[in-house]
Amino acid sequence: MNSAGSNTRAPGTAPAWSSWYLTMPKLAVGLLVILLVALLWLLQDNEKEEQRATLIADVLWLEQSFRFHLENNTVQLQQLALDLGHADASDKLFDTRVRHLIRTNPELVQVAWLDNDGVTREALPSHISPRRGAGSERGRGEDSFELARKLGKPIFSRTYLSQDEAFFELYVPLYRGDQLAGMFVATHSLHSLVGQMVPWWFVEKYRLQVLDDDGKVLTAKSKLDPGPAALTHQVALDPPGYGLTLQATANRVVTSTAQNLIMTLIIFLAGAVFWSLWAIRGLMRHRLAAEQALRSEHAFRKAMEDSLTVGMRARDREGRITYVNPAFCELTGFAADELIGALPPYPYWDPEQLERTREMHEKVLDGLAPSEGFEIHGRRKDGRYFDALVYEAPLIDADGRHTGWMGSVLDITEKKRAEELARQQEEKLQATSRLVTMGEMASTLAHELNQPLGAISSYNAGCLNRLESGNYTPEELRAVLEKLGVQAQRAGRIIRRVHDFVRKREPVLAECDLAELVDDAIGFIEHLAQKRHVRIARELPGWRPPLLADQVMVEQVLLNLMRNAIEAMGDTPPELRRLVVRVTQNEREVEVRVIDNGSGIADAVRERLFTPFFSTKPDGMGMGLNICRSIIEFHKGRLWVEANPAGGSIFAFTLPFAP
Incomplete structure (x- = not known):
């Protein structure tokens, strides 16, 4: 009595474990919300890092483009200096080459040809007055002139301002033989150089500025709307050098409206889940009573299924095994926990017939299983093989929905073994009867040899007759003997061909x-x-x-x-x-x-x-x-x-x- 009373529970009361059963999902949902918020923060931080890496790569690429372009101008002027260094070179060569150079390089304001004393000998365009002669720029230009003369190689000057625009000059010495014959001075506009070299996509993403060694902005280019600057990277612009730097600035990554909306929805959904769990608590008591009734029904049904000698197997719509009875486990040699939940290929499928078995499995899932059943060849857990006849029927739940397939599996291993033995005996009898037909080759050989042997006999008789008569010539006998030899070779070829035809040999x-x-x-x-x-x-x-x-x-x-x-x-x-x-x-x-x-x-x-x-x-x-x-x-x-x-x-x- 006491034992029975201890297991009795008042109707409508929930077991003690149900409160923990509902608390754990709440904790899981709370942890999920925290993790999602952390994930959004990490994604935003990762986006900033990616933007920084992209900024650095773009700035380095742009600096390299500037350097390659200026080095190309230097190389072209050096080549012009080499060509004009010959004694037979004319001033017309300078005019032609410089016009082409200025036309293909818009940042070149002027290219001048100075003599050893720094006096302008020729300049293109000629209508632009040289900027080297003004104030402090004159001293800087003379310093660069002297430095290029002493070093004997191209030298860039410091940047100077003229009419609120930054310029720098390139000095390229011109030699005739071993003597300095002059100097080329190429004046570059920093603003035009930036406008030409900076592509459109760069200014769509960044604000680009060229700074001097004092941090003063010499020129800039950007299509980016002014905003909170978060990322900045600068590299030295060398050439021309002298403290010039390229600085690119990207606007701060602003949290998008979509991210804020997602955050709000996550918090709202978390609250909804908590509320739904609380509501489910009231339904648990009613469900527990229904489950108890189902347990009793399940026990009764299981007792019936365990008494069957026919294997029973249930699968869902995806092919996952959801139920097997003891007879099926005995047939395959696998325990129920090894089969339930398994997806194709199942462990009892024959590895040598996987494709054929899978094809039949797909037909069953598509509802195309033959009504008269089908056979499968499987392998037990201990390695022995078995044959089974399977009948499949739709599995319908209480709501009338098709949830899977129920299969009845009959062991027909012994029956198949007896049929195979009978078939092998019949094949042996048929093979024995077929071997008798091999005697037909004898008639073929006899007929093939009859013609060359008959011809040999005729030629031989003719030769003997001629020899006995004494009326013959060696040429006639030679012709007959040659024909006789041909027929003999033909007979030999026939025998060899038939021999090769029937003997066993490697190809x-x-x-x-x-x-x-x-x-x-x-x-x-x-x-x-x-x-x-x-x-x-x-x-x-x-x-x-x-x-x-x-x-x-x-x-x-x-x-x-x-x-x-x-x-x-x-x-x-x-x-x-x-x-x-x-x-x-x-x-x-x-x-x-x-x-x-x-x-x-x-x-x-x-x-x-x-x-x-x-x-x-x-x-x-x-x-x-x-x-x-x-x-x-x-x-x-x-x-x-x-x-x-x-x-x-x-x-x-x-x-x-x-x-």
Whole structure:
């Protein structure tokens, strides 16, 4: 009584664990909100760092562009100095080259040619008065002039202001021989240089300023609206140097409205979750009573399922196993906890038939499972294999929704083993009966040898008669003996060809002539064609590149195809029985077509034509075409069959040319 009373709970009261069950989600939601806020802050900080790295890379790229451009101007003026240093150089060269230089470099205000005393000899454009002669700029220009004279190399001057615009000069000495013959002075406008070299995308992102060594802004360029500056980076502008720096400033990254909205929504949703959890608390009591009733029902249903000898397996719409009964576990050898929750490929699937089993699995999930059931081949946990017959049915829940599939699995391993044993016995009997047909080659050999042996006998008798009569000449006997030798060689070739045809050997790839190969195959089967009143025609191109093939194996393919074609014309009127061996070629391969006008091949038969042990002949072995396809594929070719528009069939195969 006490024990029963201790387990009794008043209706409508929640168990002690339910309060913890609801508290944990609240803590999780609170922690999630904190983490999301931290994530947004980290994202904003990361965005600032990325902006800083981009700013530094852009400023370094711009500084490099300035340096390369000024160095290019220096190189062009040095080249001009070298060209004018020759004794035969004219002033016209200076005029031509400088005009081109100023036209392609807008920042060049003027290029002047000074003599050794610093007096202007020529200047372009000539209408602009030199700025070097004013005040302190004169002293700076003379210092740069003297420094370039002493060092003998190009020198940039300090930046100076004229009419509120910054300029700097480039001094390039001109030598004739080893003597200084003058100086080129290229005046650069810093404002024009910045306007030319700074691309549009740079000023869209940053405010660019050029500062002197005192921090004074000499020139600037930007399309950026003034705002709170957060990121600034500067690099030295050398050349021209003398404390000049490039400074780029990016506006501060402002928190977007979307981020603020997301933050507000997160806090709002967190409050909604807390409220919903509180509301769920009242529903938990009603649900617990319903769960108790379900436990009783589940126990009753489980007792029924455990008593079944048929394996039961349930899967959801994604293929995940949701239930197995003990009979299914016994069939597969896996425990229930090893199978429930598993997704394809399941552990009891046969690894050698994964694709086939997966294909059937997809059909079941698509609702295309056959109503009569289907077979699967599986592997138990201990490595033994089993066969099972599976019936699938939709799994419908209480609301009428299709939630998955319920399968009934029957073990048919022993039944399949008995069927396989019977099939193997039948195949052995069929193979034994097929071996009897190999005796047909004897008649072929006898007929082939009859012609050359008969010719040898005739030539021999003729020679003996001539010798006995004494009426002969050596030339006549030599001609007869040569023909006799040819027939003997022909008989030897027939015996060797038949021997090579039937003996087991490794394939040998060698260059061979396709015309000779076709002629040998036709000669081998010509007696059968004459017996069946079949005319054989060969259509070969005039020039044929050599093939890299095993001649005996390809002859075997041709012989088998021609023999099948002759037999297929058994019901064709004799006057229409015509076998054509047609050879065509393209750039890479040759195509051989064996064409007959027999009864043709039905579509259902054509699908199984190259299957081992399938034959349309009552006494056929069913291996000829399968062997032919293997031979052609060994030679990197293809073998197929198609219908002849004029009636009959066309067997075609391709062979690649020898490299």
